Amino acid sequence: MKIFRYFNGLKKELLIHHAKGDSIGFVPTMGALHEGHLSLIHQSKALTDFTVCSIFVNPEQFNSREDFLKYPSTIERDIELLRGQECDYLFIPDEDEIYPDKKSKSKHFDLGYLETILEGAFRPGHFQGVSLVIERLLSQIDPDYILMGQKDFQQCMVVKKVIELIHSKTKVISCPIIRESSGLAMSSRNMRLSDEEKIKASKLFSSLEFIKNNRNLRSFSDLKDEAINTLQKEGFNVEYLAMAKTKNLELTDTFQQNETYVLLIAAFLNKIRLIDNLVIAG
Numbered sequence: 687m688k689i690f691r692y693f694n695g696l697k698k699e700l701l702i703h704h705a706k707g708d709s710i711g712f713v714p715t716m717g718a719l720h721e722g723h724l725s726l727i728h729q730s731k732a733l734t735d736f737t738v739c740s741i742f743v744n745p746e747q748f749n750s751r752e753d754f755l756k757y758p759s760t761i762e763r764d765i766e767l768l769r770g771q772e773c774d775y776l777f778i779p780d781e782d783e784i785y786p787d788k789k790s791k792s793k794h795f796d797l798g799y800l801e802t803i804l805e806g807a808f809r810p811g812h813f814q815g816v817s818l819v820i821e822r823l824l825s826q827i828d829p830d831y832i833l834m835g836q837k838d839f840q841q842c843m844v845v846k847k848v849i850e851l852i853h854s855k856t857k858v859i860s861c862p863i864i865r866e867s868s869g870l871a872m873s874s875r876n877m878r879l880s881d882e883e884k885i886k887a888s889k890l891f892s893s894l895e896f897i898k899n900n901r902n903l904r905s906f907s908d909l910k911d912e913a914i915n916t917l918q919k920e921g922f923n924v925e926y927l928a929m930a931k932t933k934n935l936e937l938t939d940t941f942q943q944n945e946t947y948v949l950l951i952a953a954f955l956n957k958i959r960l961i962d963n964l965v966i967a968g
C-alpha cells in the first residue's frame with residue numbers, strides 16, 4: 687500500500703491508472719478504523735481495479751471544537767488494518783492540503799430539503815462541512831466509485847447531491863451497516879464507550895427493530911413514543927426518532943404498501959452522540 691500526504695503524488699499514480707482504463711474506488715474515512723470501514727474497502731476491491739482510502743478528520747463537519755479534539759485517532763493501527771485488506775493507496779492529508787486558503791472553506795452547497803431535517807436540523811453546518819471535504823477529495827481524486835456506509839444514511843444522500851451539483855461522474859455505492867453481535871452499529875465513537883455503555887448502546891438498534899416488528903399492529907407514533915420512553919429510562923437523551931421514505935427522505939408517520947422506509951435515530955448516551963437506522967419495506 688502506497689501512502690500519500692499530498693494530492694500531487696497520488697494524482698500522478700492515478701493518472702497512470704486512468705490512462706490504462708483501470709477503475710478506481712474511493713473510501714473516505716476519518717480513521718479509527720473498524721470492521722464497518724474495512725467492509726467498504728473489501729467491497730471497493732471486489733468492484734474496482736484499484737482502491738484509495740483517505741483518512742482525514744474534517745474539522746469543518748464538527749459542531750464543537752471539543753468533539754473534534756476528542757475524535758479518536760489510531761493511525762498506526764489503521765495503516766496495519768488497511769495493509770491487511772490489501773488497500774492500494776492511503777491518502778492522509780493535513781488540513782492545509784484540504785483547505786489551502788480561506789476561500790476553500792467558504793463555499794456554500796445548496797443541499798435543499800436534505801439540510802433541513804434530522805442530522806441537518808440537529809447539527810447545523812455539519813453537511814456543509816461534509817460537502818466541502820467531499821467536493822475537494824472528489825475533484826482531485828476523480829474516482830469512478832465512492833463507497834459510503836448506510837450507517838450515515840442521510841450523508842449518502844448529501845454526497846449524491848454534491849456529486850450532482852459539481853457534475854461529477856463518480857457513482858455512489860451505499861454499503862450495508864456492519865454491527866457488533868449485540869446489534870450495535872460499529873462506529874469510531876464507540877471507542878469512547880465503556881463495556882457497560884456498549885451493551886446499553888445496542889438498545890438503539892433494539893428500539894428500531896421493535897418498531898419494525900410491530901409496524902403492522904400499532905401506529906408509528908404510538909411505537910415511537912414507547913421506544914423513546916424505554917430509551918429515556920435507560921438513560922438516553924433522544925434527539926430524534928423518525929421514519930422517512932428511502933427514496934427522498936420525506937418524513938412520514940404512516941406506512942404504505944410498495945414503499946420502502948427508513949427508521950432513523952440519534953441519541954446521546956452520556957456525552958457520546960450515536961446514530962443508527964434500519965430500512966424496512968411497508
Ligand code: AMP
Pocket residue numbers: 714715716717721722723725726833834835836837838861862863864865871872873874
Ligand atoms: P467515518 O470514518 O465515520 O467518517 O466513516 C467513513 C465511512 O464509513 C462512511 O461512509 C460511513 O458511513 C462508513 N461506516 C461507518 N460505520 C460503518 C458501519 N458500521 N458499517 C458500514 N459502514 C460504516
